[in-house]
Each structure stands twice: as C-alpha cells, then as structure tokens.
Amino acid sequence: MAAATMMLAMTATSPALAQGRVSVVRDAEIETLLLDYATPVLKAAGLNRNGVEVIIVNDPSFNAFVDGRRIFINTGALMSSEVPNEIIGVIAHEAGHLAGGHQHRLREQMARARTMAIVGGLLGAGAVVAGSVSGNSGGASGGAAIASAAPSMAMRGLLSYRRSEEMNADQAAAKYLSATRQSAKGMLTTFQRFSQSLSLAGVQVDQYQISHPLPRERIALLESLAEASPYFDTADPASLIARHQMMRAKIAAYSGGQAAVSRLFKDRGSLAAKYGDAIATDLGGNSAAALKKLDALVAASPSNPYIHEFRGEVLLKLHKAADAAKAFDKALKLDRSRSGLIRARLGVALLATGDKHQIDRAVDELGRALQSDPDNYAAYLSLSQAYGASGDIGNAELAMAEGNYRAGNVKQAKIFAARAAGKLPPKSPGARRANDILTIGK
Ligand SMILES: [Zn+2]
Numbered sequence: 365m366a367a368a369t370m371m372l373a374m375t376a377t378s379p380a381l382a383q384g385r386v387s388v389v390r391d392a393e394i395e396t397l398l399l400d401y402a403t404p405v406l407k408a409a410g411l412n413r414n415g416v417e418v419i420i421v422n423d424p425s426f427n428a429f430v431d432g433r434r435i436f437i438n439t440g441a442l443m444s445s446e447v448p449n450e451i452i453g454v455i456a457h458e459a460g461h462l463a464g465g466h467q468h469r470l471r472e473q474m475a476r477a478r479t480m481a482i483v484g485g486l487l488g489a490g491a492v493v494a495g496s497v498s499g500n501s502g503g504a505s506g507g508a509a510i511a512s513a514a515p516s517m518a519m520r521g522l523l524s525y526r527r528s529e530e531m532n533a534d535q536a537a538a539k540y541l542s543a544t545r546q547s548a549k550g551m552l553t554t555f556q557r558f559s560q561s562l563s564l565a566g567v568q569v570d571q572y573q574i575s576h577p578l579p580r581e582r583i584a585l586l587e588s589l590a591e592a593s594p595y596f597d598t599a600d601p602a603s604l605i606a607r608h609q610m611m612r613a614k615i616a617a618y619s620g621g622q623a624a625v626s627r628l629f630k631d632r633g634s635l636a637a638k639y640g641d642a643i644a645t646d647l648g649g650n651s652a653a654a655l656k657k658l659d660a661l662v663a664a665s666p667s668n669p670y671i672h673e674f675r676g677e678v679l680l681k682l683h684k685a686a687d688a689a690k691a692f693d694k695a696l697k698l699d700r701s702r703s704g705l706i707r708a709r710l711g712v713a714l715l716a717t718g719d720k721h722q723i724d725r726a727v728d729e730l731g732r733a734l735q736s737d738p739d740n741y742a743a744y745l746s747l748s749q750a751y752g753a754s755g756d757i758g759n760a761e762l763a764m765a766e767g768n769y770r771a772g773n774v775k776q777a778k779i780f781a782a783r784a785a786g787k788l789p790p791k792s793p794g795a796r797r798a799n800d801i802l803t804i805g806k
Contacts, residue, residue: 387422389439390740392703393614393670394420397607399701401452402435408540409459424619426558429575430458443615443628445554448600448608453551456540457576460533466526527577531585538589547598548590552583559583606635610670613640621648635665643674651681669698673706676713685716704737712746715753726750741771758787762794765801777801 398418406416417434421427424440428451435455445451534551541548559578590596600608609629613636616624625640626632632641638661646654658675665671676691692710699706711730714722730747734740744767751760765780781801788795 389420389422390705391420391614392673392699392701392705393607394442394611395705396699396701396703397611398435398437398451400604400607401448402455404544405452405456405459405540405546408543409456409463409536411459411462428454428458430455430462439615439619443612443619445550445608445612447550448604449547449550450554451550451608452546452600453537453541453548454554456537456548457533457551459540460536461529463536464529464532466529466533527579527582530577530582534582534586534589538593542593542595545595545598546600547595548586548593549596552586552590555586556583609634609636610639610668613637614643614670616640617643617647635661638664639671646674646678646681651678654678655682667698669695669700669706672698673709676709680709680713680716685713685718689713689717689722702736704733704735704740704743707736708733708740708743708746711743711750715746715750723750723754727754739770741767744768744770758784758789759794761787762798765798769801769804774805778804 395418398420399416402416402418419434419436420442421436421438423438424443425438426441426444427436427438428441429436435458437451437454441454442451445454537551538548541551555578559580599605612628613625616628617640620627622641622644625637625644629637629640631637638657642654642657642661645657655675655678658671658678661668661671662675672691672695676688676695679685679688679691689710692706692713696702696706696710707729711726711728711733714726714729727747727750730743730750734743734747737743744763748760748763748767751757751763761780761784765777765784768774768780769777778801781798785795785798785802788798
C-alpha cells in the first residue's frame with residue numbers, strides 16, 4: 365500500500381511546478397500538527413529564533429524544503445509517511461541543511477520570494493484565481509483551502525545539494541533527533557524508500573531525490589547514525605500517531621475521495637478511517653449523510669477540535685448557520701493553536717445567520733482572525749461582506765483594498781482604497797491605511 369502511494373508520487377507530474385507556482389493548502393489541523401513536529405527539532409538546531417511557519421504544498425509528489433523561516437512540505441509526503449517520525453526525520457534533515465548554511469544564497473532568494481497566496485477553493489478540486497481576490501465570492505468553503513503561491517521558482521534543481529552536504533545534513537539531523545529523544549528510524553525509512561523506488565522505477569526519479577543525492581554510502585551512513593542512537597526504538601507518542609492518521613485521512617479524502625481513504629486504511633473502523641470517510645462523503649456531495657457521520661465522530665472524540673471544525677463546514681453547506689457557528693466556536697475553544705483559520709470561519713457562520721445581532725460579532729471575529737493570520741485572503745472578502753451588512757461601506761471597501769494588497773493585486777487594491785478613502789472619516793486609522801495603500805509604489 366505504501367509502495368503504491370509512493371509510486372504514484374514518483375510518477376505524478378506536477379502542473380504547479382511546471383508553471384513555477386506553488387499551490388498552498390491552508391488547514392488548521394495540518395498546520396498545527398506540523399508545527400508540533402517541527403518546533404522541537406528546529407529548537408535543537410537553534411533555528412526557531414523568529415518563529416517558524418509551515419507551508420503545506422498541494423502536490424502529490426514527495427518533497428519538503430526549508431527557506432529559513434518557512435518549512436514547505438508536500439501533501440504527497442504527508443500522505444505517504446506512515447508515522448510522524450518519518451516527517452520529523454525529513455524536517456530534521458532539512459534543518460541540517462539550513463543550519464549548515466548549504467545553498468545559503470538560494471535560500472535567501474527563496475525567503476524573499478513572497479508566498480503570494482490567494483484562496484481559491486478546496487484542496488484538489490479548487491479553481492485557483494491567481495492574482496485576484498475580487499470576483500472570488502466563494503472563498504474557502506472547507507477546512508482545507510488551496511491557494512496559489514507564486515514565488516517564481518522552479519523547485520526542481522533549485523536546491524541541489526552536494527553529496528558532502530547531504531552527509532553533513534544527515535549527521536546534523538541525527539544530532540537534533542537525539543537531542544529531542546526521537547528516533548532517526550523514520551528518516552532512514554524515508555530515504556531507504558527513495559533508494560529502492562529509484563532502482564525499481566529506473567529513470568523516473570522524484571524531485572526530492574534529484575535535489576538530495578542518495579548514493580549507497582549515504583544510506584550506509586544513515587543506518588549507522590540511526591542505529592547508534594539510544595532512541596532508535598523509541599516510538600512516536602500515541603497521541604501524535606493518532607493525529608498523523610487523521611491528517612492522512614483528510615488529505616486522502618480531499619485528493620482522492622472515498623477510494624483513496626479506503627486504500628489508506630485497512631481498518632475501516634478506526635477513527636481516522638471514519639473521519640476520512642465523513643469528509644469524502646461531504647465532498648462527494650452528500651452533506652446530510654456526512655453530518656450524521658460527523659455527529660457520531662464528535663460523540664466518539666468530543667475534544668478533537670477539527671472534527672467540530674469540519675462539522676461546522678458541513679452545517680454551513682446545509683444552511684444551518686447558527687449550528688455551524690456553535691460548531692466553530694467549540695472548535696476554536698478546543699484548538700490549542702487558536703487558529704485564525706477557524707476563527708475566520710466562525711465569523712463567516714455568524715454572518716451567514718443573517719441575524720442583525722450577530723453582525724458586530726462577525727466583524728469582530730473576522731478582524732481578530734486576520735490580526736493573527738493576515739494572509740487569509742478569503743477572510744478579507746468575508747470581512748468586507750460583514751462590514752457591508754452592518755452598513756459600514758467605507759470599511760467594507762478598505763477590507764477589499766487590504767485583501768487585494770496582501771494578495772499582490774496592487775492595481776485592484778488601489779481602486780478599493782480610493783473608494784474607502786472617500787468614505788472613511790478623514791484622519792481615522794482606516795483612512796490612513798487607505799491612503800498608505802494608495803501611495804504604495806508611487
Ligand atoms: Zn538533503
């Protein structure tokens with residue numbers, strides 16, 4: 365099964381990469397989990413001084429890279445990794461390159477390239493409107509939304525490391541893993557898989573392999589490093605494994621529907637299998653059936669914030685906005701990371717109730733969501749709608765100006781900013797911001 369997934373990843377072409385674009389997934393559950401994987405390792409590497417951001421790339425092939433402040437990981441890598449330790453190992457290896465100063469100049473360039481992301485639709489199914497938030501009224505309607513990021517870089521070959529750098533990164537990675545009392549077994553498993561699929565697949569090689577050369581001597585070194593660690597047989601904590609499976613189920617449901625979920629989980633009765641099934645049921649068009657499945661999942665696992673979150677999405681689709689708001693509220697309270705993504709959806713649900721008394725709270729929640737997560741483009745649209753519903757047209761225009769500006773759509777941003785400046789009280793913070801946007805680039 366894992367081999368099949370990997371082979372699929374090996375042979376899949378990547379339209380996103382061919383266009384020099386990175387398609388980004390925003391999802392509270394996956395982002396939080398990956399931060400939990402990365403944070404201790406980066407701390408051990410002395411790399412997380414300014415906070416680290418995890419970017420999930422919507423791409424079925426296996427890839428991961430780090431540009432200093434940001435870790436990019438493909439959905440393909442997440443889905444094909446059977447346990448957290450495999451992804452943690454890849455992060456440790458990338459951190460090794462970073463700490464070693466490998467390809468420093470290229471990393472700097474990458475870090476400057478703006479992750480220009482515009483929310484377009486659902487992972488795997490969304491039509492992405494690059495460079496434009498206006499006209500995209502749908503926004504993110506699911507837990508996972510894709511966006512188009514356009515740092516103009518073809519990642520294939522961008523970070524091609526020398527063999528000596530690979531061994532150096534492996535050694536550093538083993539050190540970070542030991543320092544955090546984790547096994548290097550996952551890192552070994554991942555790279556062994558690559559070396560095996562390379563020989564099986566002949567010429568078809570993956571971008572990760574191209575950029576991280578895998579000579580036989582490197583596998584031998586990895587083996588000795590992993591086995592020398594006192595933590596070689598240390599397993600991931602059970603709670604982390606459970607979250608990893610939930611993540612894989614979600615990605616499977618979004619990328620391949622019911623069939624992909626069934627392929628991934630032999631045990632149909634597991635929580636993750638049922639979670640994937642519920643998501644796939646909704647994405648397949650049967651939200652009413654999905655709601656029943658989610659009700660059962662909430663009963664089975666009442667403190668999982670992301671089941672509540674997805675339930676909120678389904679309720680919104682079913683036009684039960686007040687219930688959706690309650691579900692998002694619950695999700696937000698349970699979510700340790702207090703994700704701005706969930707808060708924004710709470711705001712959307714409050715607005716969708718059509719209840720006048722909820723509009724102020726919708727504005728408030730959306731504003732707070734954007735404060736913690738200013739790159740959530742769909743939330744600007746919703747904030748604009750919420751201001752519009754409250755009769756505050758000046759701030760509605762300003763929210764559109766800000767969203768377009770953040771999306772790199774400066775021309776549109778200035779049009780909205782001009783309208784906002786004409787409506788907001790002079791010298792108010794909003795009017796000042798509108799004028800800032802108007803004078804940018806002049
Ligand atoms: Zn490498």
